[in-house]
Amino acid sequence: MxxxxxxxxxxxxxxxxxxxxxxxxxxxxxxxxxxxxxxxxxxxxxxxxxxxxxxxxxxxxxxxxxxxxxxxxxxxxxxxxxxxxxxxxxxxxxxxxxxxxxxxxxxxxxxxxxxxxxxxxxxxxxxxxxxxxxxxLLSELENHLKSCLYGLVHCPLKCGQGVTIKSLPIHMATECPRRAVSCIYCEEDIVLESKNEHENQCPKKPVICSYCKNKSLLRADLKDHLEKCELKPRNCRLIPLGCKFSGTQTEVERHEKDWTAHMDIFVKHILQTGTITQDKPPRNRLADVVNIVKNLNAENAELMDRVNELSLKVEHLEETNRRLNDRLIKFETIQKADMASIRTVIELMRKELENFKIDYSRTREDDEESEV
Ligand SMILES: [Zn+2]
Ligand SMILES: [Zn+2]
Ligand SMILES: [Zn+2]
Ligand SMILES: [Zn+2]
Ligand SMILES: [Zn+2]
Ligand SMILES: [Zn+2]
Ligand SMILES: [Zn+2]
Incomplete structure (x- = not known):
């Protein structure tokens, strides 16, 4: 060389x-x-x-x-x-x-x-x-190099490789890391280099729910599925108060209905949120809690009495209402039946009144005459 x-x-x-x-x-x-x-x-x-x-x-x-x-x-x-x-x-x-x-x-x-x-x-x-x-000949080299198929060109797909013109078609079709391939799930054209990245996000790729092992899911549907998945662990809704229970939807529902499971949490929460002053010694606090429970019981009994009282009143009112209703119906019946006779009575009374007026004026005339 x-x-x-x-x-x-x-x-x-x-x-x-x-x-x-x-x-x-x-x-x-x-x-x-x-x-x-x-x-x-x-x-x-x-x-x-x-x-x-x-x-x-x-x-x-x-x-x-x-x-x-x-x-x-x-x-x-x-x-x-x-x-x-x-x-x-x-x-x-x-x-x-x-x-x-x-x-x-x-x-x-x-x-x-x-x-x-x-x-x-x-x-x-x-x-x-x-x-x-x-x-x-050396004199011909310059010209030959312009068309020599073994000269290097930059790959047009921008993979950064120098490729001979002769091998460019094969490179672009089968070798280039940036050539287009079809996604086997969504069938869209993707750059080979980003195939893994795409497949990890492809909405049409089948995925398995890690909780219920359901295999017939597409990635796009996984989010909705997880919201409904029976076996996905959930937390008790009292997690903000410190309950650490978690389980399947059914388990959590059953747990949440069991209020005795939360008694300790409630007591702790009452103490922490300042319903009772914080500076008292623990024994007093416990006594306070007992008092609160007692008061609640007393209040509860009072309320029950009041409820009973009101129930009686309601019953009484209902009875009154029923009786008034009966009377109203009776009155309406009478009203309808007697309407004709009432009219007759009114007519008679009108005539009576007429006669009375006549009598009255006659009497007055007589009186005036006698006075004169
Ligand atoms: Zn020399
Ligand atoms: Zn030299
Ligand atoms: Zn050549
Ligand atoms: Zn390339
Ligand atoms: Zn895809
Ligand atoms: Zn599931
Ligand atoms: Zn809980």
């Missing part, structure tokens, strides 16, 4: 596998990158004298045999980035990182590689690792 920099116009850096080994002269000797422009120190040929003198100095003045004439300067090629690590900032002198020779910035010359000769090399598609078997 070789790294290309600035060779393919639209891809600044690309790693490609050449079919044939590429010449070393195309590569930076330090980092191995293949790039169009490399830098090297301009060649200076000496006869080795300089080297000899240096050598004698190092070896304490001993003369060593002179080597044959050779290049004494660094012959390595560097890419622009590596050059910047040799001459840092404004430095003009540096050392070759490969042979430690001193190199001078002003002596560095460009070594231009013909990019076309690089582009005409045969390479494997960069998606070889994902299955593309295509081999092509």
């Amino acid at each position: 070789e790294t290309l920099r600035g060779i393919i116009p639209t891809i600044p850096t690309e790693t490609v596998e050449f079919i044939k080994t590429v010449p070393q002269k195309w590569k930076c000797d330090k980092c191995g990158v293949i790039t169009g422009t490399l830098w090297r120190s301009s060649p200076v040929i000496t006869n080795g004298h300089h080297r000899l003198l240096n050598g004698s100095n190092i070896n304490g003045g001993l003369l060593t045999p002179s080597p044959s004439p050779l290049s004494t300067n660094c012959v390595h090629r560097f890419c622009g980035q590596c050059l910047d690590t040799i001459f840092i900032g404004i430095q003009t002198v540096g050392k070759c990182p490969l042979d430690s020779m001193t190199i001078y910035k002003k002596q560095m010359i460009e070594s231009i590689t013909n990019i076309d000769s690089i582009l005409s090399q045969e390479v494997y598609c960069t998606h070889k690792g994902r299955g593309c078997r295509k081999t092509l």
Whole structure:
């Protein structure tokens, strides 16, 4: 695998596998990158004298045999980035990182590689690792990559995975954790990823009542069922007063009817709610409770007397009412039967009155005459 920099116009850096080994002269000797422009120190040929003198100095003045004439300067090629690590900032002198020779910035010359000769090399598609078997000229790679089915794309269902274009349909249909599946209970489309979450809430999923073990329930109906479930434990309604009884509906109903079960609770409640002053010693409080019960009994007896009294009165009133009613009926009967005779009587009385008036006026006239 070789790294290309600035060779393919639209891809600044690309790693490609050449079919044939590429010449070393195309590569930076330090980092191995293949790039169009490399830098090297301009060649200076000496006869080795300089080297000899240096050598004698190092070896304490001993003369060593002179080597044959050779290049004494660094012959390595560097890419622009590596050059910047040799001459840092404004430095003009540096050392070759490969042979430690001193190199001078002003002596560095460009070594231009013909990019076309690089582009005409045969390479494997960069998606070889994902299955593309295509081999092509490096110059054709850019175009091929635009349509290579082994290139990665982001899954459109937003699962976050990179998927090859070739495997995208299979991924979306059978692999993607965000693909749509049908809920087996409500048959609605749901995202696979949230299947468990949905099923835990799906209103159409069958559930079992944990109390009566009824299995024919849907989740949506569970709430209503629990309100009616015979076997669901309930609390006694006197829980606010401290009764801790709980049981099935039937058990609680039976318990609530048994008032003796709550006697202690009532006594405690009376003591706590201040019906009796709190500062009295316990024995007095008990005495007070006994007194209250006695008073209640007395009150109860009084009330019973009063009830009896009122009952008698009611009975009496009912009797009176009955008698009045009888008389009313009798009167109505008489009234109807005698209406005709009453009319006759009235008529007679009217005539009688008439006669009386006449008699009376006659008598007065007689009296007046006698007075005169
Ligand atoms: Zn380099
Ligand atoms: Zn060197
Ligand atoms: Zn390809
Ligand atoms: Zn996906
Ligand atoms: Zn569902
Ligand atoms: Zn149930
Ligand atoms: Zn209770």
